[in-house]
Amino acid sequence: MSKTQELEEYLPIGSVVMLKGATHCVMVVGRRAHLKGKGAESAGPRSEHIWDYVGCAWPEGYAAPEAMILFDDAQVKRVFFLGMQTRQERSFSARNFARHSKRPEDDNERD
């Protein structure tokens, strides 16, 4: 079961997580992102994959556009800090990032 399925919603932006196989914490700065440009060209068939989160290194933060990290919720190892959750944020997440709004091919890819 993925973490998104457990939470039934995405992590709020500002959350700090540790990814599997990583040695540095990542902070979530966006959700539902996909590769574009050189990164997409090198990714091959997964270039169209919509990643659950886009993050940056923590605590350094944003350094350059190419330094952003794309990852899925299944790759999250631990959550150290949750970003601010307000009513607006929850409604925004429910409206834009609900699980049913995910593309069906995303689940097919994971299978």
Place this chain on the structure above:
Amino acid sequence: MRVSDGPSGIPGNGSAPEHSGVVRLSKTRPYKLEEYLRATLGRDAWRRTLGLCLCAAAAIAACVLMVYVYLHPGYVRQDGISSTHRVTSPAGYLFAAVAMLLLAVVLMGLAVPYIYAALGLPMGKGYGKRCKRRLVNMTSSRGAMPTTEFYFKRPCSNFDEVTLDVRGRTLGFGDSSVPLSSVYKLFVSQEWGMLVLRTTWHGGPRDVVADVSALGLSEVRSLVDEVLGVLPAQTRVYGISHAPRPASWLHKSDPWDSWHCRKIQIGKWLVPHDYTRRWRGWHLPQPSGASSAVHNGRVGKMGSYEDVTSGWLPVGSIAVVNGEAIMVVGRNVRDKRRNLYEYVIVRYPEGLTGEDDYYVCRRDQVQRVLHLGMTDAHEEALEKLLDAGLSALDTSWEPFSGYPRSDAR
């Protein structure tokens, strides 16, 4: 998803020294004269300095007179034989009386605040019309309190125990034992209040203060509703009662005394600056723009507000810039024209939604801070580097091997 403790080897968010719990009254000084004078006189510190200098001068003059009287040679008899007795002259008695009078004035001047505090009287009555007027302004400013300050050190979902304590009465929420109307009564009475969110985030309870003082009723209810909406079902709310009168702050048993001490200890980001401004007797108009807000804060030289506006917001912090909520995602960057900006921001709660969805802003554009990002020893060390003028961070390391990088989105 289980929210786990801090990363191994890294002090977690709750391990910062400013995360101490409620300071016990026994560990606090019951009354601090200097703090009271600062609160009373505000920016007119020169008055306090002048008053202390006058008291010191009076004390020195009294000592000199007493020494003079003690060393007075006394009378000389007409037969030319000097008296062996030290007979004090009438002038000596006069000097002694003046000296004792001055000494009494000095002691009374020092004792007046304590007397007022003991009797629970407002200090403004004893400090002249100007100070009294300032106290009145400070009192009347309660109606113009900030309306949206709500500070959390950590997200609400991390708290497993939240209670609201109003003047010794513990009110619980979340378990539906106490209706929300209790909060209504608290704020209808125009008393100030502080929410203390008790958490067991990193072993052992810690308290986090959130200022919900003198908010409008609807906002208070929405805030409480918002807090409870993201909290577990068994949560309770703790709080501290607030003394309505300034003189009551000085009372030994007043919890605001401990709060005042804790206000210093909980960290530079957590202090609601507007409240601090009130606390110290300032009555500045609420700024409408970002620059004016900083301007007021800097002119006022309010330490806490200075911290908010001069320190570094950790990444992940939610703030208001130009009336819009944003999240800090980076710091200390330069644009193509080599202009240096303190923060890289994205919209909140949208986050990064497009290729060129980054924005930059300067520190003085931050109007208010709604939420602080995660902080620990690494963050503090980085802030020191940023203070030292670090212009570019070393990103040559590769800690995320195997994860795709987005050169564009």
